[in-house]
Amino acid sequence: MLLDLAIFSGRLHPLVIHLPIGFLLLATLFELFSYSKKYEHLKASVSFTLLLGFISAVLACIFGYILSLSGDYESTALNDHKISGIILALISGLLFLISNGTVKKIPAIKRSVFTILCVLTMALMSYTGHQGGLLTHGAEYLSFEVLTQQERVKPASVEQAMIFEDVVHPILIQRCSQCHRPNKMKGELSVKTLADLQKGGKNGAAIVAGSLSDSELYKRITLDPEHEDYMPSDGKTPLTKSEVEIIQWWIEKGKAVNGKKLSELKNIQSISPLIASYLKIGGAGNNVESADPDYPVSNPDIPVFTNLKLLDSLRNQGLNIRVMQHQPLMLDITLPEGKGIRIQSIKPGIKSIAKNVIWLNLSANNLTDKDLD
Helix, strand or coil: CHHHHHHHHHCCHHHHCHHHHHHHHHHHHHHHHCCCHHHHHHHHHHHHHHHHHHHHHHHHHHHHHHHHCCCCCCHHHHHHHHHHHHHHHHHHHHHHHHHHCCCCCCCCCCHHHHHHHHHHHHHHHHHHHHHHHHHHHCCCCCCHHHHHCCCCCCCCCHHHCEHHHHHHHHHHHHHHCCCEECCEEHHHCCCCCHHHHHHCECCECCCECCECCCCHHHHHHCCCCCCCCCCCCCCCCCCCHHHHHHHHHHHHCCCCCCCCEHHHCCCCCCCHHHHHHHHCCCCCCCCEECCCCCCCCCCCCCCCEECHHHHHHHHHCCCEEEEEECCCCEEEEECCCCCCCCHHHHHHHHHHCHHHEEEEECHHHCCCHHHHC
16 A cells, blocks of 8 residues: 555656646746836746745655665666755755745845846756756657658558558567666566666566567557556556557567568468557558548448559549548549540559448449449
8 A cells, every 4th residue: 555655656756747847937927027126016026926836846746766776777868866865955946945034044145146046047947957858758859860860751552661661660660668768667577679678677588589478568569458557557448459460470470680672581371460460551552541440430331442553543543432430431433524535444453442431432434323224
């Protein structure tokens, strides 16, 4: 019970930390605006606002210290954030005593000096907040590297997709990196690189090529969601069934490789549709899901599967095809006027996807429903 209370109170830190930010910023603004005769009455509020900032900063330090005991954070960044936070709390308390003037042992200072100290406190608060951001979002979240990096080019087909770089790694980054990255390695595990996954954490290797039973990551994501070791934890969005199956195939059949295209691997028939669905691209003649197979289908009479290569072929023949809905797949197909397309050339393709078509407009070409019989 006491342990649960400590964990809960530690998690209050990200919430409470906004209070000293607001109060100290407000006190500084009051101080600056009070130089104007129009707002000189705000000077009387500076002392009380600083007191609120000091109290909330102390609470934030206490909750932050409790949170740090989890051991989930990288020590260097954590210590920088901790020290700067404590100094900020002490300085805000000192500024309150100076502004209050009731403690005789605190020497009086010029107002301009006090104002400068308030502004410098804002600078310290910004630095402290930045250190907290490094812990929460990772060291790269405001880096030049992030600003200049380019997204990976989407592969033209399923076969051209890099199994780790285009599929597995993005899944892990999306679902796991919030708790498993260089500055916050819960369980001493990072998912930033394949080497990190192979190294694993305090419970062993996260992935072992060819062995699901030895791959700690796979075991955790396939536990009962109510199990205390289930991942992702703390109510975070779990992996979909398709994502789990992709990771399972990659470890077991794909031997946990990186730097390989799907076409370079064996036994890809079963996994290609799932990867095509995840990447939202077509494959070499496979029937590919047009939507997340874990998503509840609203109309079971409309297929959630279609041949994306066939859609591309129909588009190349001049048909305008719009996806109106993904779950299930609903299509709007129009043949623009003057394309000169023979109905016999497009009839087989349209018939094969007929259940997905909710609107078919061929009228501008003097064609009717009878032409499709």
